[in-house]
Amino acid sequence: MIRPEVEAINQQIIELRRDLHRHPELGFQEFRTSAKVSEFLRASGLEPTEGIAVTGVSAIIEGGQPGPTLMLRADMDALPIQEETDLEFASQQAGKMHACGHDLHTAILLGTARLLQDMKPRLKGRVKLIFQPAEEGPGGAAPMIAQGVLENVDYALGLHLWSDLPCGHVAITPGPVMAAADTFRVKIHGRGGHAAYPHESEDPIVAAAALITAMQTLVSRSTSPFDSAVVSVTQIQGGTADNIIPERVEFSGTIRTFQPATKAALIKRMQEMVAYLCKSYGAEGTFEFFEGYPALINNPVPCQWVADAADQMNLPRAAQATMGGEDMAYYLQKVPGAFFFLGAAPDQPDRVFPHHHPKFQLDERAVPLAMELFLRCVENCLK
Numbered sequence: 001m002i003r004p005e006v007e008a009i010n011q012q013i014i015e016l017r018r019d020l021h022r023h024p025e026l027g028f029q030e031f032r033t034s035a036k037v038s039e040f041l042r043a044s045g046l047e048p049t050e051g052i053a054v055t056g057v058s059a060i061i062e063g064g065q066p067g068p069t070l071m072l073r074a075d076m077d078a079l080p081i082q083e084e085t086d087l088e089f090a091s092q093q094a095g096k097m098h099a100c101g102h103d104l105h106t107a108i109l110l111g112t113a114r115l116l117q118d119m120k121p122r123l124k125g126r127v128k129l130i131f132q133p134a135e136e137g138p139g140g141a142a143p144m145i146a147q148g149v150l151e152n153v154d155y156a157l158g159l160h161l162w163s164d165l166p167c168g169h170v171a172i173t174p175g176p177v178m179a180a181a182d183t184f185r186v187k188i189h190g191r192g193g194h195a196a197y198p199h200e201s202e203d204p205i206v207a208a209a210a211l212i213t214a215m216q217t218l219v220s221r222s223t224s225p226f227d228s229a230v231v232s233v234t235q236i237q238g239g240t241a242d243n244i245i246p247e248r249v250e251f252s253g254t255i256r257t258f259q260p261a262t263k264a265a266l267i268k269r270m271q272e273m274v275a276y277l278c279k280s281y282g283a284e285g286t287f288e289f290f291e292g293y294p295a296l297i298n299n300p301v302p303c304q305w306v307a308d309a310a311d312q313m314n315l316p317r318a319a320q321a322t323m324g325g326e327d328m329a330y331y332l333q334k335v336p337g338a339f340f341f342l343g344a345a346p347d348q349p350d351r352v353f354p355h356h357h358p359k360f361q362l363d364e365r366a367v368p369l370a371m372e373l374f375l376r377c378v379e380n381c382l383k
Contacts (some may be wrong), residue, residue: 001313001314001372001373002053002181002313002368002369003372003375005115005118006111006115006371006372006375007139007368008252009111009114009115010111010367010368010371010382012111013029013107013108013110013111013371014107014364014367016036016040016102016107016110016111017103017106017364017367018089019089020033020036020093020098020103020106020107021087021089021098021103022089022090022091023091023092023093024078024079024091024093024096024097024098024103025076025077025078025093025096026078026079026080026096026136027076027077027133027134027135027136027137027138027140028053028054028055028077028133028134028140028261029055029077029160030055030076030077030133030134033055033057033076033106033129034050034055034056034057034076034133034295037057037076037106037110037131038050038057040110040113040114040131041057041059041110043081044110044114044117045117046059046060046061046112046117046129047059047112047217052144052149053132053133053134053140053143053144053145053146053147053183054133054143055076055132055133056065056130056131056132056140056144056147056149057130057131057216058128058130058131058149058322059113059128060126060127060128060129060201061113061117061120061123061126061127061128061129062115062120062126063120063121063122063123063124063125063126063127063382064120064121064123064124065123065124065125065172066124066125067123067124067125067126067382068154068155068382069125069126069127069128069132069152069153069383070125070126070127070128070153070154070155070157070377070378070381070382071091071127071129071149071150071153071155071156071157071331071335072109072127072128072129072130072156072157072158072378073130073131073132073156073157073158073328073331074102074105074106074107074108074109074130074131074132074158074159074373075102075106075131075132075133075135075136076102076105076106076131076132076133076138077102077133077134077135077136077140078091078095078096078097078098078099078100078102078103078252079097079098079100079136079356080095080101081094081095081096081097081356081357081358082094082095082097082358083097083099083358084358084359085358085359085360085361086093087361097342097360098259099307099355099356099358100136100355100356100360100362101160101161101163101344101355101358101362102135102136104161104344104362104364104366104367104370105159105160105161106131108158108159108367108371108374109129109131109291109314109366109374110316111367111371112371112374112375113129115371115375116375116378119375119378119379123188123378123382124382124383125154125381125382127378127382128149128153130144130149131319132144135326135327135328139293139326139327140327140331141328141329141330141331142327142330145330145331145334150331150334150335152160153335154316154335154336155301155302155310155335155336155337155381156328156331156332156335156336156337156338157302157305157306157337157338157339157340157374157377158300158326158328158331158337158338158339158340159339159340159341159342159366159370159373159374160326160339160340160341160342161341161342161343161344161362161366161370162320162341162342162343162345162355163344163345163346163352163353163354163355163360163361163362164288164343164345164354165318165320165342165343165344165345166316166343166345166362167316167340167343167344167345167346167347167365167366167369168316168342168343168365168366168369169315169316169317169318169342169343170306170307170310170313170315170316170318170340170341170342170343170373171317171318171319171320171340171341171342171343172303172306172307172310172317172320172338172340172341173298173303173319173320173321174298174299174300174303174338175297175298176258176259176295176296176297176298176321177219177296177297177298177320177321177322177339178295178296178321178323178324178325178326178328178329178339179228179230179256179257179258179295179296179322179324179325179351180255180256180257180258180263180292180293180294180295180325181221181254181256181292181293181321181324181325181327182254182255182256182257182263182289182290182291182292182322183252183253183254183255183289183290183292184210184252184253184254184255184267184270184287184288184289185250185251185286185287185288185290186208186250186251186252186274186285186286186287186289187248187249187250187285187286187288188204188207188208188211188248188249188250188278188283188284188285189204189247189248189283189284189285190202190203190204190246190247190248190249190281190282190283190284191247191282192244192245192246192247193244193245194243194244194245195242195243195244195245196243198245201245202281202282202283203245203281203283204247204248204249204281204283205238205239205240205246206281207249207277207281207282207283207285208236208249210240210253210277210281211273211274211277211278211285211322212233212236213238214273214277215233215270215273215340216230216231218231218266218270218273219231222265222269223262223265223266224262224267227258227259227262228257228258228321228323229255229256229257229258229262230254230255230256230257231253231254231255231256231266231270232253232254233251233253233257233280234252234253234254235251235253236249236250236251237249237250237251240313254292255267255289256323256324256325257295258295267289270287271287274286274287278289292325293325293326293327293329293330294329294330294333295329296325296326296328296329296332297329297332297333297337298332298337298338298339299332299336299337299338300303300334301336302337302338302377302381303338303340304380305338305377305380305381306338306340306373306377308376308380309372309373309376309377309380310373312376313369313372313373313376315369315373320341324355326339342366342369342373343366343369344362344363344365344366345362345363346361346362346363347363
């Protein structure tokens with residue numbers, strides 16, 4: 001199932017991952033990480049291109065025969081979270097943590113690159129390696145594309161280790177897999193006053209409360225039960241003291257959808273709700289919408305390469321879709337590709353935490369499985 005060459009470098013790749021985990025860096029600040037990536041690529045006989053979209057790195061492995069170009073992508077950035085694990089290699093940077101597995105993604109792709117070097121003579125085509133900054137925000141894929149990383153690329157693959165799946169399970173699904181991740185902000189302007197005399201004010205807090213409650217019907221009553229959508233209010237600001245009705249209240253949140261028509265319908269309904277409901281409370285409301293990552297849509301052909309690789313390794317397969325967002329979606333808007341999940345849940349239930357949690361951790365037994373999966377996907381594409 002795992003070729004000896006993978007086993008031979010497995011511990012080295014795990015040690016590299018642990019080094020990256022100790023030194024997490026936020027989006028567009030991955031200078032140490034990208035230097036480590038370039039150093040490893042050079043030691044593997046590759047010539048990296050550095051400084052793409054500030055800290056991005058790429059390299060090309062030329063096969064021995066002509067054929068298509070397959071891009072493999074890993075993300076490098078960490079999150080602004082204080083780590084609370086008891087790991088020996090826990091973050092040494094206050095307020096920063098690899099709480100989504102990007103340290104593993106980077107190390108796994110580096111190990112794959114080294115192994116692909118020995119496979120070059122029998123590859124019909126080339127492999128382009130992409131190490132991307134800022135997936136967690138504000139987004140590194142779009143500026144990397146703008147700087148040409150997709151030129152002459154025919155297909156793209158990306159991997160995400162997943163804490164919700166048992167270690168070794170592979171989830172690959174054609175079609176919509178991850179949601180468009182957009183945000184909104186609502187500003188409500190009322191008439192402030194003394195809290196003891198609310199009848200002399202136009203209370204924006206009451207209007208905000210009614211509006212937030214009404215928005216809970218957008219999915220349950222304005223979206224088809226055969227579709228998927230999320231509307232979550234995640235922040236609210238208003239007021240300065242317990243005896244003052246404020247002039248203004250703001251709240252914001254996220255909209256998650258798979259279909260453009262669903263997103264457009266939700267935005268229209270939210271605009272109407274804000275205008276009419278606020279007016280009914282004597283206040284004025286404005287709605288602002290901010291486009292985020294698009295929905296991630298997998299192409300069935302690359303999906304089959306992944307499914308075949310999993311079957312060749314006798315790994316259990318599953319379907320997986322999530323309302324989370326991913327800027328891998330930008331690459332897949334341009335070229336056919338697939339984004340797949342490999343289970344890496346710790347085998348101790350009390351160590352299983354969701355992504356972006358301060359106690360998040362993944363099982364390193366997934367490392368050799370991920371490298372082998374990537375190698376077999378390359379073989380299935382460039383055979």
